[in-house]
Amino acid sequence: MDNYVSRARGYFIPPYSGNYSFMVKADDGASLYLSNSENPNDKTKIAFVKSNTKSYSKYPEQKSQRIDLTANNKYYLEILHRENSGEAFAKVAAHLYNTKLTNESIPAAKQENQKISVSSSIVREKQTITLSGFSTRTSVDEVQVVDLTENSGGFSDATFRLGLDKVYTTLLTTSTSETDIGNALLQLPCLPFLGISNSDRLPLKPTELVMYLILQYKTYPGSNGETLGISVT
Structure with missing residues (x-):
């Protein structure tokens, strides 16, 4: 079936408290909404994609900002999907930043790699001594x-x-x-x-x-x- 719009609704229940980001990908487009509670009336658009992609990171707007969520609370989640023709899908992923899980315990977990670059420059201190409060006299040999x-x-x-x-x-x-x-x-x-x-x-x-x-x-x-x-x- 081509040329239609669909809506999927539900609740996201985080297993851990912390900062989450949500990502969306679709064919041919989708908008992702999240509420700060289980009430649908509090939903806001947090991410979207305008064209067909099978990647979660092709466009910056596909990924939401970090959102602080509490474990075991219900958060209303909604995805609005648009299909033109051909293949059709809409998928959502969540990224927990401060998880204790590693890819050694769960293969799906991705460990963040950080690079620290340090540079420094030496600036020699300059000190000025100003003498005042004395009169000028002619020098006298010893x-x-x-x-x-x-x-x-x-x-x-x-x-x-x-x-x-x-x-x-x-x-x-x-x-x-x-x-x-x-x-x-x-x-x-x-x-x-x-x-x-x-x-x-x-x-x-x-x-x-x-x-x-x-x-x-x-x-x-x-x-x-x-x-x-x-x-x-």
Whole structure:
């Protein structure tokens, strides 16, 4: 028989509480209605198909939104079927999302496959330090004073060395000139690193040496056992 419309009515009684989706397929078209109770007057259209298909997923409108149902309650269900010619059928399926059943226990059950993709990017933190509340002043070089004392009370051939960061000059005596002491200090490897060169520090006075690090020293007794007293302030 061709060119007719049929209606099938009944109740859907969910075996489990949870979210369900309903799907419909037909030849040649169908509309699916569901009520939120067993009362037919509360029915609403939840899915439909306009043309012949044997698949439940050919068109997005064939599948309803998720509907929360309670186990063992009656819900009025109705399908309105339209047939033009040829083969005729109308079928409905229900999908329970939070079921504990798997395809190992029931072959008809389909397990959902989910893919999780994670990506990240590194953003380096930038911090800004703002200093305020102080007045601008002219910079002042640090002055270190070296005092030598001959403990013998007279001439002594005792010697000493000055150093920075455990690196020392050649042997110096109490008679070494200011210029020679300055040149000896300028040979220390850390002074060029600190920006001190011959052009801006010569001549250096041995009693007023301009430094950025604390001066170190070593003393050596003279031929007759004389010693030098030395201090850096």
